[in-house]
Each structure stands twice: as C-alpha cells, then as structure tokens.
Amino acid sequence: MQVTETLNEGLKRGYRMVLTAQDLDDKVTAKLKEAQPEIELKGFRKGKVPLPLLKKQFGQRVLGEAMQESVDDAMKAHFEEKGERPAFEPDVKMANQEWKEGDDVEVEMTYEALPEIPEIDLGALKLERMVVKADDAAVEDALKNLAESAQxxxxxxxxxxxxxxxxxxxxxxxxxxxxxxxxxxxxxxxxxxxxxxxxxxxxxxxxxxxxxxxxxxxxxxxxxxxxxxxxxxxxxxxxxxxxxxxxxPAAIDDDLAQKYGAEDLDGLKQQIGERLEQEYAGAARAILKRNVLDALDEKVSFDLPPTMVESEAKQIAHQLWHEENPDHEGHDHPEIEPSEEHIKLAERRVRLGLLLAELGQKAEVEVTDAEMTQAVMNQARQYPGQEREFFEFVQNNPQMRQQMRAPIFEDKVIDYVVELAEVTDKDVTREELEKSIEDMNDE
The missing domain is CATH 3.10.50.40 (Chitinase A; domain 3)
Structure with missing residues (x-):
C-alpha cells in the first residue's frame, strides 16, 4: 500500500494510503484460495469448487474483509516504521466515496501522535517529607473526643x-x-x-x-x-x-479502653497514638505527592496533543460548574466554555499524566489483580446491599476498571520516583502539617 504524508504540524499527522485495485484483487484471490479446500457447493466435491465460481459466489463478502485487513496492516506497519503512538484512535475514512469494484482504494488517516517524553534524572530531585509524632496533647484530645462519642x-x-x-x-x-x-x-x-x-x-x-x-x-x-x-x-x-x-462523657478509664478493644487505658493511648501517626503520615504523603508532581512539572516541557488538552479542559470546567451549582444535578445546561485557568490546569494534568505513564512503563510498574480487587471492594462498601451488582458492573465496564486502575498506577509511580529521589525528612508539628494541607487545598 502506498502511503503519502499530507499533514505534519506539531503532533497532528495526516496520511493518504492507496491500495491498488490489483493488490486488492490479489488479496481477495489469496483469501479464497486459502478457504477453497473447505468449501463445497452443490455439484462439486469439497475442495473442488473452481476459483472463478468462488469469486462470483463469495467475492463481495471477502472484498470487504480484504479491504479492512489491508488498511489495518498498513496502519500497523506505519506506526512501527514511524515509532509513533496515536493519542486517540486514528480517524480513518475513504477518500474516494464513489468507489466501485475495480477502482483503487484511497484512504485518509489523521491522528494526533503522543509526544516524545524527555528523560529525567530522578536522582537529582530534592524532596522534603514532613514527619509528625503524636504528642501527649494530641492523644489526650483524641481520648476526650472518644469519651464524648461514647457518652x-x-x-x-x-x-x-x-x-x-x-x-x-x-x-x-x-x-x-x-x-x-x-x-x-x-x-x-x-x-x-x-x-x-x-x-x-x-x-x-x-x-x-x-x-x-x-x-x-x-x-x-x-x-x-x-x-x-x-x-x-x-x-x-x-x-x-x-x-x-x-x-x-464516658469516664476516661480502663472500662472505656475495653469498649474499644484495648486491655487498659495505656493500651488505648498507644492505639490512638499509632492511629494518629498513620493519619499524619497519610496527610504528609499527600503533600509529598504534590511536591513530586510540582518538581516533575518544572523539569519537563514537551508538545501536548491538542485534543487531549481540550477534552481535559472541558471536563474540568464541567466538574467545577457542577460544584458551584450543586442544585443542578442533570446535564441540561448551556455548554460550558473552559477558561484560560481551566486550560492551564488541563495542560498540567495531561503533561504529568503522559510523563507518569512513561515513567511507569519504563519502570515496568504494574497494578496487580489483588490491588484491583481491593480497590473494587473498598468502593463497593459505598453501596451496602448492592456489592455484588457493583462488582459485576465493574467487571463488565472496561472504562470503569481503567478509572479505578489509574490512581493505583499513579501512586505506585510516585513511590518509584520517591525511592530514586533525594528525600529529607523534616519534623514538624501537627499544626504545621494541617496548615500545609490547607494551603495545598486552597491552590
């Protein structure tokens, strides 16, 4: 198949592919010859049906298959030769709409290519991780709240x-x-x-x-x-x-501790301290993750597929509009045009998404079946009494599975980056940690 480039602007690509009538006819003949030994028609023994009769009987049906296979093979060969990957499914259409049998087949293919992602020296990244210890005052506050809830x-x-x-x-x-x-x-x-x-x-x-x-x-x-x-x-x-x-409030004593599964009050305090430090570690990780993404965003610059940015910007604008208009639950509202701020945020998300995907692929990061099952179970708990239906919905919905897989994959790539980066632990107070979380959420 002859392939001619018609568009090359940034990441936009266009090609015209021509499959000659002779090549198409040869492919149809080859497919019929391949099937000939298994075909039998009235008046002919199995495998003895003449090729011209097969062509007359089945030619039209095989023609469509041959045409589709030729286009698919040409596309596959093109991407292998160019070393490109399309950001979305390529748009493929017949160029000669009035095609008839005996004409060459002309096909136009357009797509946006995924950009080349520059290499990053992850070892050169310098990151700071907040560390908060559960002090006596925090444990006492938690105990007091526990006693009030167990009133x-x-x-x-x-x-x-x-x-x-x-x-x-x-x-x-x-x-x-x-x-x-x-x-x-x-x-x-x-x-x-x-x-x-x-x-x-x-x-x-x-x-x-x-x-x-x-x-x-x-x-x-x-x-x-x-x-x-x-x-x-x-x-x-x-x-x-x-x-x-x-x-x-319940008395803060061993009886209270035993209500919550601890042997005594000291045991309950220890449990509370451990739980608080887990909460602090989770908050600190969220801040570290934001810092990782900020650091990566500063390190890279490359062209972005326009359609990916446009789609992401529209999604951001739509989501924020519904957050600002919570009473409007349906989608029967005017089209929401993304602002410059939405587009800027979309560019960051697309850039970081492509970068993390590249880093994850090179590091051979995988989301295991066990991790996916755990994620589905966690989400299914939000639908008490309908857990089974939710499991079946996820299993039969590839898009939903991808939505659930994406954050797990992203977190594993972040962990990979943190392992290679230079990370310094910094002891901070609970108040400093909370202030950092507030500042992050306000951005």
Whole structure:
C-alpha cells in the first residue's frame, strides 16, 4: 500500500494510503484460495469448487474483509516504521466515496501522535517529607473526643424538661385508625432526642416532656416506608415518660479502653497514638505527592496533543460548574466554555499524566489483580446491599476498571520516583502539617 504524508504540524499527522485495485484483487484471490479446500457447493466435491465460481459466489463478502485487513496492516506497519503512538484512535475514512469494484482504494488517516517524553534524572530531585509524632496533647484530645462519642446518660433532676440531645426512656403504643399495629409498641425504650432514629417528627414532640408525663405523639409514616401497610398513614403513639437523662462523657478509664478493644487505658493511648501517626503520615504523603508532581512539572516541557488538552479542559470546567451549582444535578445546561485557568490546569494534568505513564512503563510498574480487587471492594462498601451488582458492573465496564486502575498506577509511580529521589525528612508539628494541607487545598 502506498502511503503519502499530507499533514505534519506539531503532533497532528495526516496520511493518504492507496491500495491498488490489483493488490486488492490479489488479496481477495489469496483469501479464497486459502478457504477453497473447505468449501463445497452443490455439484462439486469439497475442495473442488473452481476459483472463478468462488469469486462470483463469495467475492463481495471477502472484498470487504480484504479491504479492512489491508488498511489495518498498513496502519500497523506505519506506526512501527514511524515509532509513533496515536493519542486517540486514528480517524480513518475513504477518500474516494464513489468507489466501485475495480477502482483503487484511497484512504485518509489523521491522528494526533503522543509526544516524545524527555528523560529525567530522578536522582537529582530534592524532596522534603514532613514527619509528625503524636504528642501527649494530641492523644489526650483524641481520648476526650472518644469519651464524648461514647457518652453515657445520667438522670436529670426530677421535674426537669427533656432537651434536644437528652435521652428519654419511654413506654409507647402506636395506633393507626385507633387500632394498635404490629411492631408499634415497646417498654423502657431509650430514645435520644435529635438522633433521627424514629419516624420524622416523633422525637421533636418529646422535647419538653417530664418524668411521669403522658403524651400522644402524632406522626405520618413516610410514603416510602418499608412496611407497605403503614406507608403514608397517620399514627398516634401514646407515650409514657419514665426517665429523662442528660448526656455525659464516658469516664476516661480502663472500662472505656475495653469498649474499644484495648486491655487498659495505656493500651488505648498507644492505639490512638499509632492511629494518629498513620493519619499524619497519610496527610504528609499527600503533600509529598504534590511536591513530586510540582518538581516533575518544572523539569519537563514537551508538545501536548491538542485534543487531549481540550477534552481535559472541558471536563474540568464541567466538574467545577457542577460544584458551584450543586442544585443542578442533570446535564441540561448551556455548554460550558473552559477558561484560560481551566486550560492551564488541563495542560498540567495531561503533561504529568503522559510523563507518569512513561515513567511507569519504563519502570515496568504494574497494578496487580489483588490491588484491583481491593480497590473494587473498598468502593463497593459505598453501596451496602448492592456489592455484588457493583462488582459485576465493574467487571463488565472496561472504562470503569481503567478509572479505578489509574490512581493505583499513579501512586505506585510516585513511590518509584520517591525511592530514586533525594528525600529529607523534616519534623514538624501537627499544626504545621494541617496548615500545609490547607494551603495545598486552597491552590
């Protein structure tokens, strides 16, 4: 196949490929000869059908296959010869739209080539990694929060009215149309006001009650209530208040520690310290990763495929528009034109994406099946009761698998860069770490 270059501007490429009618006819004949031994037609033994008859019977069908194979082979040979990779699937179309059998086949192919990525001396990168130790004050603060979340309740002074956040102990009987219904009664039920654990409107009506008081609470079951026979119906709950209790933090002692799986208070403090340092390390890694990307971005400069930048800029603009307009959930809005800031951010993302892909390929970085499975499991937890459906969705959706694979691959490449770079650990306070995270998020 004859190949002639028609476009070479930056990373844009264009070629005209011509497959002569004779070459196409030869390929059709070769395919028919290859299939001839297995073909049998009425009046002929298997493998004895004359070639002209095969051509008349199957020529048109084989012609399309031969044409497609010729174009595919020519494209493959072209990319091998040029040493180029297209950024997207090449756009291939017939140049002579009125082609008929016996004409040469003329094909136009256009694409954007991926750029050559310059070499980087990763050993010359100088990076700083923040290190934060969990001090006694941080552990004590965490203990205090833990005690508040594991709060106990103690009886309020007799005659005190229940407040939001208090626990009321009640007996109740629920009725619909004056008749008690199954599951609508309980005794000595501890209910924390404001917890939202009961039917909407129930807890609010118990604010202000006292011990010994009887109160009829009227509510309407939601239309989507799980018990269909109660959905959307009005119910009256006859309540008797038996206790009103105020919340108090749990005592910071061995009993609290045992509630959280530690042997004693010292053991709980150690666990808290380790957890805090893991959190600090995670935050420090996020900052280190940003510093790695900034350092790499400063080191490289190369042409970027225009379509990749345009697509990324549109995606950024679209995402930010929805973040600024959270009430507009659909996509029935005017087209959002990327700003210069969006385009600049898109160029950085595309540049770093191509660079990390190149570094990962050269370092033979791979995402294992186990890592992918773990990632899918982590995300599936966001859909309780639908985990299996989520697994099947990911398995049948290559684009979704690629979206989940990309951040794992990126993190592994970042780890590879950090291993080769000159990294200095710097001890900082928790406040300094938090300030760095805030500054990073504000950028």
């Amino acid at each position: 106990d309740f103690k009886d309020r002074r007799k005659g005190t009215k229940a407040k939001d956040g208090d626990q009321v102990v009640v007996d109740f009987v629920g009725k619909v149309d004056g008749e008690p219904f199954e599951g609508g009664a309980a005794e000595d039920y501890p209910l924390t006001l404001g917890s939202g654990s009961f039917i909407p409107g129930f807890e609010e009506q118990l604010v202000g009650v006292k011990v010994g008081e009887e109160k009829a609470v009227t509510v309407t079951f939601p239309e989507e209530y799980q018990a269909e026979h109660l959905a959307g119906k009005e119910a009256v709950f006859d309540c008797t208040v038996k206790a009103v209790k105020e919340p108090v």
